[in-house]
Amino acid sequence: MQRTQAMISVQPNWDTFHKLRTSEKIPFFSKDDRLYDCLFAQQFSRALLEHLFKTADALRAATRKKEGADHVARLLSHKRAMLYFAQPSTRTFMSFLNACHVLGIKTSEIRDSSTSSEVKGETPEDTVRTFSSYVDMIIMRHPAPGFVEKTAWLMNRTGRPVPIVSGGSGKDQHPTQALLDVYTLHRSFAGELDGKHIVMVGDLKRGRTVRSLTYLMKNYKNVSLSFVSPKEFRMETDILDFLRRHNIPFTETEDFLGVMKTADAIYMTRIQDEHDKSGESKGVDYSPFYFKKEHLKVIKRGCVIMHPLPRRHEIEVTVDEDPRAVFWRQERNGMWARAALMAYIFSVDNKIS
Amino acid sequence: MQRTQAMISVQPNWDTFHKLRTSEKIPFFSKDDRLYDCLFAQQFSRALLEHLFKTADALRAATRKKEGADHVARLLSHKRAMLYFAQPSTRTFMSFLNACHVLGIKTSEIRDSSTSSEVKGETPEDTVRTFSSYVDMIIMRHPAPGFVEKTAWLMNRTGRPVPIVSGGSGKDQHPTQALLDVYTLHRSFAGELDGKHIVMVGDLKRGRTVRSLTYLMKNYKNVSLSFVSPKEFRMETDILDFLRRHNIPFTETEDFLGVMKTADAIYMTRIQDEHDKSGESKGVDYSPFYFKKEHLKVIKRGCVIMHPLPRRHEIEVTVDEDPRAVFWRQERNGMWARAALMAYIFSVDNKIS
């Protein structure tokens, strides 16, 4: 489990390292050819995704009975994790916390953004290194872009690194959300993601989840995408360029009803008005981008409706009772996918069943 | 463990359901003829109470030695509970949390009333359903009347219900407080509650615990009650009517010293001035309703002094050293009674010894 000294010495300082392309950075966050720190959706190859899905499925199956659940809870009973959430997110926090508990990992919590203020002039780096002294893994959410990555970089240069798993960093990276979204597609289609038509709906400009999910689509064959949004919140051009480069067909439209009929998955998102700079969401009529009960008659029999949650009014509550509404299962998939990821990081993924 | 579809379908919507009488609702919160969601003191029949007391006693006995404690902590080691306290109550919270730990249940905590604000427009129902995705039980305290019941009702209509245990809902229902109070009487009288004279003292108008405890007295034979309070805070007429209907004799008085001599149990309560609308507590002389050291000479040798705590000045601190002052044991009884309840809900109550 030792990273080679060579690898460390070639990364002389943070500023140089930080400017590298993601693909160049990934080896530094790996160990023995396995993902070690989880920071970018780009770290998930198709092979790794499928391995993690199999692991998550195995965890579900094993824990259905008490004996299996107890067996799984012994796998990492010797490990301690800290959940360091400098930015609140009860949903992601609870998902990770319970994923730890599934595996028997003991947990410590920091859920208060003001915690740093008490430490009397200490740098954030010293704070994190302190906490790492007591545990075997840090699950970290932080509002500052790059902070989680920098923590992982720093820890890897010490004599006692611990894996850093991102629970959301800045406004761009939230790799385990992408992981659970693809896992939900995988389960909905019995593993057959190739060739599907996926419709993403809502505030595509500012939704972190639709961006990551789109990136991961390059791992699959013949997937086509439709982006449905008000014109003010269209998908950003960097993503569209990415799709063109990878020859992934896509359309952009405001006609939700039109593309709905051929969708295999509809990924709904809410308006992200917390990112408004000057109330630009206020003037937008978002209602054409709602999924309503009447649409259930329009969509295909096998089409699934997803949502990263929380929702506001994008999906009518009565839709929840339809078996194609999988967003509640998607929540639960998150816990299993995260547990699978942690089992993988600690190399107990082959001991589940 | 399946509730019949029939039962669910006859409850078309919340408003209709909510207006039913408590006795009509109880079957909906049961499963396989066992209590499933714990919401009302009225769910505790005498048979169930005695079963839970026996279970609590068995838990205490079993955990006295390490082997027994470890055995008990394996009973529910495959379960995860969330303590969702939208209204703070460190006392009830800690009692439940440690009861979970006794049984090996892994715990997640929400102890912050402001948590809901972070979830960006989500309904409280969606929030709870989200959290339920990760766990096997929710222990919930909420300031809004009916909210805990509505949560249980909603969860029971989903494909993945989890039991909901109330830790206090609105100002009326706090069923596990009633449970621990009767358990304390039960232990104090070696199981012989029939025929006892119970004196309740203080702010009876607004004290939730004395109301619930009074209701539960209908389960016992020949119990007589005395209500001692300032005239401003007399027991409400709905309770007095209830007693008349069930032929339970009671007296109302301001003469604490007079009834004290024949009491088998004295249940002290503090003034509930947090419920004042316009400072009405200020004008009341509460001191005639204090239990003082000198009273220890007046009461019967077997009389117990109870208090739901926290106390202010209702019981002099020097009284604590008298063996008849059982309110500290009452606290601890709460943890055991709650552990017994959860063992029952998960059907491991028969595996304790």
Next chain:
Amino acid sequence: MQRTQAMISVQPNWDTFHKLRTSEKIPFFSKDDRLYDCLFAQQFSRALLEHLFKTADALRAATRKKEGADHVARLLSHKRAMLYFAQPSTRTFMSFLNACHVLGIKTSEIRDSSTSSEVKGETPEDTVRTFSSYVDMIIMRHPAPGFVEKTAWLMNRTGRPVPIVSGGSGKDQHPTQALLDVYTLHRSFAGELDGKHIVMVGDLKRGRTVRSLTYLMKNYKNVSLSFVSPKEFRMETDILDFLRRHNIPFTETEDFLGVMKTADAIYMTRIQDEHDKSGESKGVDYSPFYFKKEHLKVIKRGCVIMHPLPRRHEIEVTVDEDPRAVFWRQERNGMWARAALMAYIFSVDNKIS
């Protein structure tokens, strides 16, 4: 495990007890000739220190493999601890919490100084006694001088005492910090503390850690001390008198560079400006009391650099990479020393390997 009634009865009230000398109090906080409540650094004799260090070393060794870690985590799996931190200190909190988890102790947390406000007029003593109902140990940090000691005193007079371990009380006592500091010296010198020259640097007047550490030096032979500080923040005369009484040689100086060369350990501290009464720290030039990279060439090959952390600018960050910079290990030593202490209190210290 019973304290004799005689011992309790000779301590009639708190005010009388509190005024006793520390050495007179210590028996009251012991049980079966072992430390029971941990309140003062003075409770650690040399024999006890060395026993705890051996225990801490055994814990580290045993937990290096999964089997050993699981064995250790079963030692106190039947115990529950409450961490009651009325004064925030995430560092000490996390160290204790994870020490509990190492031993399998289940934990409850109070980390909010405002918690007491919710309990509606309850005395702090009642609050603590309530919490003690649910657990087997309380780890307590409190801003009020003497509060932790009073809690231990009170609990020892009840029918159900639980050990109280101080995590810092007022501005004087923080016994486990002293314990981990001596443990770090012990490990750095392979157990050979006798004869060493220890240099303490910084705000010695108001630094609680340097005071406690100095006291503990009386346990070792031929130790010499140098106190390096700005003249405004010299070590207090009570400590210097203590050293004279015990014939421990010391010097006071502002010449850091001069004493550095012969140091076996340099204990750095930050300026404690949170204790300023009227900004007296502002006028002090603290920079001559910084440890800089260039000093690494000056100090002895075996000299260790310690710091209780958090640091500000007292130690340049580039110093961290030198193997003699042991302050990160010192953090981690804290967790092991605390785990050893708790194993000792519960008498499982002989079952580790």
